[in-house]
Amino acid sequence: MSNLPNPIVQEARLFAERELRPRATEIDRKEELPRDIIVQMAKRGYLSATFPEEYGGLELDPVSYGFFTEEIGKACCNTRALITVQTSLIGGSLLRWGTKEQKEKWLPAIASAEKLGAFALTEPLVGSNAKAVQLSYRKSGAKYILNGRKKWISFSGIADFFIVIASCEGSVSAFLVDRESEGITVSPMSGLLANRASHIAEIQFDQVEIPCENLLGIEGGGFTYVVTTALDHGRYSIAWAGIGIAAEALEAMVHYSRNRTQFDKKICEHQLIQAMIADAVTELHAARALAVRAGELRGAKSADALMETTIAKYFASKVAMKVATDAVQTHGGNGCYNEYPVERLFREAKVLEIIEGTSQLQQEMIAGYGLRKYYLPKR
């Protein structure tokens, strides 16, 4: 990056370089995001980067938040995932749909890392068809009672509270649930391809009682409003996560090819290596341009922002996978060895094409948009 006007983003780059990049491989291997990193992030306001100041936030605008996410994500995908969950999914949902009391209770706690949240949407049998959640709720007096199971929930292994999406006779609602509520069992998952230190877990809810004031938004608005908001914020974060991986992979590819010699010359002098580098540069710049555009529209609260964010996420995640793949290819056998970071970047890139809506879902949405926007009844 040659132009980082926002001082918070510049500081984040230095923090990432000093504190995150040297530990990213170890974090991945040990499958744990160290508490001291979480605390350092909180002290700098990084868990609440977009929150209003009254809730302990840095009030970063969307474009700056994007560059901030890229800097963190370049250095450590798991730390970036923490930001995606706390700031985008949880923070975004609470800021838009929370009551004054809910915001005051949870947002400052996230900002200080006193409490961490997790967004519990996905289930063993419910992924892309998110509206079909099976975890149930029913109202009983002044309480709601939850029963069911969630799976693949990032940071639920260490979260203090969850936003839980549940259904009652086809009506989907969102609830804030304290982890200490009776009837909750959290089972960490291991053996994952990527996000190994994102504390992904299953959560079992057995007759979990929560007070009525823990409803987030309106009853029946859980999918239409809360989930849609969370996924929109999440996709924006993932678009920049993809840019971060692509940028890191490109830098690794360039460094390796400028130092590795085969057939009596640096491999960067071989045209087919140059072709991969050329494509990586072009695709990275294009992905970043799409994400900046989405950020500008989000800042302007444009009605076009949601679709441009979808396009940015779709493209940037593809670019991340492509560039990470070519980075491994450039490294040859070394790219298949966990002593070289590109091995980790390759795994981490794949996940971005699946989470916050698979690439196939994004294609469906973009196709629907294109079939309207670019249709000329008469030519």
Add this chain to the structure above:
Amino acid sequence: MTLLTEAGMREKVRSYIAANLVVYDEEVVFSDEDNIFALGFVNSLFAMQLLTFVEQEFDIVVDNDDMEIINFSSVSNIVNLVQKKKAGA
């Protein structure tokens, strides 16, 4: 900001909905009273886009109390909501 007549509001809302239909039949027509969600003309993701459009276009804030999907289900219901919010309700 130019004051919009009710007819002007209806036209803006109708145009926005028409530009975001998920059906591609050129013959599709909908009245101001038609429930666009029940008829399958838009999908459930559109509700959030519609909310953002209504807040930005008409400079109103939609509270949780107004979030029932019925308020966004037809041109008439949307205009009624906007007028209610403009009147300070």
